[in-house]
Amino acid sequence: RKEVEQDPGPFNVPEGATVAFNCTYSNSASQSFFWYRQDCRKEPKLLMSVYSSGNEDGRFTAQLNRASQYISLLIRDSKLSDSATYLCVVKEQAGTALIFGKGTTLSVSS
Amino acid sequence: GAVVSQHPSRVICKSGTSVKIECRSLDFQATTMFWYRQFPKQSLMLMATSNEGSKATYEQGVEKDKFLINHASLTLSTLTVTSAHPEDSSFYICSANIRNTIYFGEGSWLTVV
Numbered sequence: 001r002k003e004v005e006q007d008p009g010p011f012n013v014p015e016g017a018t019v020a021f022n023c024t025y026s027n028s029a030s031q032s033f034f035w036y037r038q039d040c041r042k043e044p045k046l047l048m049s050v051y052s053s054g055n056e057d058g059r060f061t062a063q064l065n066r067a068s069q070y071i072s073l074l075i076r077d078s079k080l081s082d083s084a085t086y087l088c089v090v091k092e093q094a095g096t097a098l099i100f101g102k103g104t105t106l107s108v109s110s
Numbered sequence: 111g112a113v114v115s116q117h118p119s120r121v122i123c124k125s126g127t128s129v130k131i132e133c134r135s136l137d138f139q140a141t142t143m144f145w146y147r148q149f150p151k152q153s154l155m156l157m158a159t160s161n162e163g164s165k166a167t168y169e170q171g172v173e174k175d176k177f178l179i180n181h182a183s184l185t186l187s188t189l190t191v192t193s194a195h196p197e198d199s200s201f202y203i204c205s206a207n208i209r210n211t212i213y214f215g216e217g218s219w220l221t222v223v
Contacts, residue, residue, distance in 0.1 A: 004153075041201070041219070042216075042217070043203055043214040043215065043216050043217045044154065044214060045214075046212075087153070087154075091212075094210065095142065095207060096159075097144040097156045097159055097205075098144075098154075098156075098205070098212055099156070100146075100153045100154040100155075101153060102152060102153040103153060
């Protein structure tokens, strides 16, 4: 069965905190990896793609470990606006559908 | 602006009736569209893959006779929930594969009463 597993959460952190989310995927042949953000009752939006070399976009850093089939997302200096559900997403091959994890809910408080 | 548009955003229907949800690719052709369903606090679950001009491919456990998918043109796919029941109440969302990038519609909230 195709699966993407994530930390259950929720994560409740103060502003300025650093928070890390983890994810594992079951299909070792998966080709593409992403983190999406979903706000309450809205469609998911692409946060960033994830590469083995690691990639950073401002306060967000994503990392992929193919050997362990493990994906991570690090958020530094958390803002109130970061409060959302973060979805770990895998694409097994070009042209196929995205496979979503259940998501991890982050709540940043002042 | 939006690349994929979904309509309606919210719909309430009576049990036993059918509801049609439209997913349109704006300005671009999409030979493949995907339909997902999301129950509260659950993940987006793929229901089916819609291919223009051919029958949709349904995921295991999804009733093809209940969830009718039509992809008659390169810019429009429709999902019809037939004989809807309260347990079909959910968030339905489409996505389109356009030039190897996935774009999502805004989603449709279906409530069956």
